[in-house]
Amino acid sequence: MRNRNRDWLSKIALGTVQFGLDYGIANKRGKVPKEEVFRILDTALDKGIDTLDTARSYGDAEKVIGEFPKVNRFKVVTKFSENPQEELFQSLKALRQSKVYGLLAHKTEPFLQNPNEWNKVLRLKEEGLTERIGFSLYFPWELERLWELDFDIVQVPYNVLDRRFESYFQKLKEKGVEIHTRSAFLQGLLLMDPDKLRPFFEDIRPVLRDLRTLSKSYGKDLKTLLLCFCLRNPYVDKVIVGVDSLSQFIENVSIDCSKEIEVPRYIAEEKFLVPFMWEI
Ligand SMILES: NC(=O)c1ccc[n+]([C@@H]2O[C@H](COP(=O)([O-])OP(=O)(O)OC[C@H]3O[C@@H](n4cnc5c(N)ncnc54)[C@H](OP(=O)(O)O)[C@@H]3O)[C@@H](O)[C@H]2O)c1
Numbered sequence: 001m002r003n004r005n006r007d008w009l010s011k012i013a014l015g016t017v018q019f020g021l022d023y024g025i026a027n028k029r030g031k032v033p034k035e036e037v038f039r040i041l042d043t044a045l046d047k048g049i050d051t052l053d054t055a056r057s058y059g060d061a062e063k064v065i066g067e068f069p070k071v072n073r074f075k076v077v078t079k080f081s082e083n084p085q086e087e088l089f090q091s092l093k094a095l096r097q098s099k100v101y102g103l104l105a106h107k108t109e110p111f112l113q114n115p116n117e118w119n120k121v122l123r124l125k126e127e128g129l130t131e132r133i134g135f136s137l138y139f140p141w142e143l144e145r146l147w148e149l150d151f152d153i154v155q156v157p158y159n160v161l162d163r164r165f166e167s168y169f170q171k172l173k174e175k176g177v178e179i180h181t182r183s184a185f186l187q188g189l190l191l192m193d194p195d196k197l198r199p200f201f202e203d204i205r206p207v208l209r210d211l212r213t214l215s216k217s218y219g220k221d222l223k224t225l226l227l228c229f230c231l232r233n234p235y236v237d238k239v240i241v242g243v244d245s246l247s248q249f250i251e252n253v254s255i256d257c258s259k260e261i262e263v264p265r266y267i268a269e270e271k272f273l274v275p276f277m278w279e280i
Helices: 005-010 034-046 060-069 084-095 107-111 115-126 140-146 165-173 186-191 199-217 220-232 246-252
Strands: 012-015 051-053 076-079 100-105 129-137 153-157 178-182 238-241
Touching: 005 129, 012 034, 012 178, 034 060, 034 246, 060 084, 060 107, 076 084, 084 115, 100 165, 107 115, 107 140, 115 129, 129 140, 165 178, 186 199, 186 220, 199 220, 220 238, 220 246
Parallel strands: 012 051, 012 238, 051 076, 076 100, 100 129, 129 153, 153 178, 178 238
Antiparallel strands: none
C-alpha cells in the first residue's frame, strides 16, 4: 500500500544553515555538532528526504555535508553571494562533489542592475556544474523584475503569515520553475510563546495566540499546522525546514498532513516577515 505520509515527507528539504552557524531567533544551543548532523542526514535518507539547502555563506555547513559518507545520495542546492563561478568551485570542493543539483543567487541586486550578468550563471549550467539555476528571494518585486531571465528554481519565504509570493505560484509552475519555500516557522518565531516575544513583535502576538487555538481545535500541534500548511500547497515542490537538533528533526518528520486545516488569511506588516528587518 502506498504510504501517504511519505508523499508529504519527500516534499521536505533539509535546511542546513543551522549546521554551519549559530542561527535562529530562539536558538540557545549554537550550531549542530557534526555527529548529530550525520544522524540527521541518515534519518533524512531513511525518510525519503533527498534535498539539502545550503550556501557558501553558511559557515562550514558545506564542509560538514561533504564529509557525510552518503552525500552522493542527496540533491544539493547551494547559493553564491558575489562571484558565481569562484564560489561554486569552492562549494564543490567543500561538498566533495563534481556538480550540484541547484545553484541559486543569494543576492539579486547584480542581476537587477545588469541582466547580462546572469549569463555567467547560465554558463555554469551549460558546463554541467549545476543541473539547475535560480534565485533566493525576499521580496515579490524581485521576482517581477527578474521574470524574463532563464531560471529553473526560486526559493521564497512562505508560511501562514507570509503569503506574499502565493499569487505567483501558478505562473511559476506554468513557466516550468521549481518552487522551494523556506521559513515555515519564520526562523522559529511562529513557535515561540506569544507572551515571551520581544516588544518589537507586539502586533503579531494575537496571531500567534490564534494559531495555537486553531491547532488545538484540530487536535494538532502547532508545528504540524505550520508545516502542513506549506506541504499541502500543490504548487510547492520543496519545503525547506531548518532544525537545531536531531530531536526537532524527528518531530518534524513525524507529522501527519492527511487532514486539511483551514487557516485564516492573517495580515502582517512586511517588517515582521523579513528577519533582517526585525528590530531586536
Ligand atoms: N535563501 C535565504 O536567504 C535563506 C534565508 C534563511 C534561511 N534559509 C534556509 O532555510 C532554512 C530554514 O531556515 P528558516 O529561517 O526558514 O527557518 P524555519 O525552517 O522557519 O525555522 C527553523 C527553526 O525553527 C525551529 N524549529 C524547527 N523545528 C522545530 C521543532 N520541532 N520544535 C521546536 N522548534 C523547531 C528551530 O529554531 P529554534 O529551536 O532556535 O527555535 C529552527 O532553527 C535554513 O536552514 C536555510 O537552509 C535560506
